[in-house]
Amino acid sequence: MTAVTTPAAVRRPHLTRWVLRLHRPELVAWAGLVLLGAALLLWLGGPLTDAAADGWRQYNACDWSDKCSYDQDAILRYKDAYNYLTLPLAALPLLVGAWAGAALTGRELESGTAQLAWAQGVTPARWLATRLALPAVAVTAGTSLLVFLHHRAWSAARGRIGTAKSWWDPWTFHTNGPSTVALALAALAVGALAGLTLRRALPALAVSLVATAGVWGLAQWLMPHLWPAVTRVTGLKHGYDGLYSGITVDQGLVTRTGEHIPEPVCSAHTTEECLRMFEKRNAVGFFHTYHPYAHYGPLQLTTSALALALAGLFTVAAFLVLRRLTGALRPGKGATA
Template structure:
């Protein structure tokens, strides 16, 4: 989106906040460059180590420095991926704070919105511009960063210090469509907070306070957003499966879950057998459930975003006509 190609309030929004937008883009590019540089360094060190004849598990004399250098580069890349994942988790809060504070709250607090409204720009058009511009930029930027996070995670999985599994919060929340859903949802919540509070700092704080329970609740219910698969037998499903629940089935098919016999004295398996359990089971999400879980969670977030936007326009109409 270019300010040259835009007209009216959208162009004004970009012009007013061009420094913040350029700074955000520069920070994102710097982060990407750091992770890519760490990967290139680790790849070069891996190739050198492979041709050295040394081994991490069984080092021979004279290999100590080579092994340490190799492991150091692998660790640095893995840490860079960790920091990138953490940044993706924080990014929605930053987007929401920017909309709640500088984009909406400060305009209402300082009264500068009246200048726009006196120049044939209706309140609804004014708010629409302050939602549309960051929404388009967020959709484009976060989508690219999410794809990059998936690439970095896949590379880190093959190192000596592999990162977490796909279902772990820090990994899951940095890949797929969920980061976009969170960013757009918190963006809408930020606009609503700015309209309700009409104070820059207060709106930013409330937006962050709304983001935290949103993440906590969805992390808690995520495993139930898509039906689990069931594995029968004494072993657990392997691979990248996300174990959700386990226990035993009775002859009639009733499930006796592990939590029903946990916390007490004695053998858990014996407890379940005493209750009629005959066949062990494990409920899990295979790696193929990543996208169904992501899309359902994103749908919930977009529905919440739409609700917040509708409430924001309702508040605007009630207060300013």
């Protein structure tokens, strides 16, 4: 007695294999990019960091009474390598969004490959779900590995290299945590939506790039306001020197009534003249509202949650656009592909 295989059971693995075979070059390129990035980040967090740290120890040991030598080249190599690896990793969502718009959906609709799949019994919803799920797994795995190695490299240099980037540097902040992974997933959904809406590869690529950059900028703009900040106050004579560093949310003057007001522009030639001007405005000190390093984890989680929420909204919008598109393409609707 033989088992009966339903058509749906036959089609489901076929669709997955078809998607993998169709996008095999991109998958191979992505795997190669991740492996290359991982190797470079291991190099950055290992030999380059150790050499630069030795250079900084030599520099700090100098008394400058005599000619002092230190390994400046090692310090500069680390600085350049860090920037060259951090900026592309921060921009990785742009690459994901551009590919999703141009190749994942836009090219398939433009060439008629999607319509061919639908005609062979693959439902549009499952077609889109498969195209989003498989890249999402690859993007999550690859980006998570790179983010982990970047944070490892940054941590190895913290406190050892004088020119190491601070945790609140915008590029460092995102590439050190899960927000880059979440932004890449949001870019994937943005690209899929752009491809379904425009149905042409090149316009979808351009729109995906602009929209992904907008999502990245929105996340960065909202990030300081997603978690309660702390406020520190000092007297006028101490200026901002007694305050703490981190992600600044607001700063200015504190009046006698406790009101926080913006610091007025002072064009005086001396600090004392500026302080007298501030006192005429009833100012008694400075305030600084900011996020310290202890807020790094909460800020990462809230920013990632925001990006994932946007990814969910874009995904729902993509399915709605697909439903409208396939409804218009049905016979008797008066529309053509």
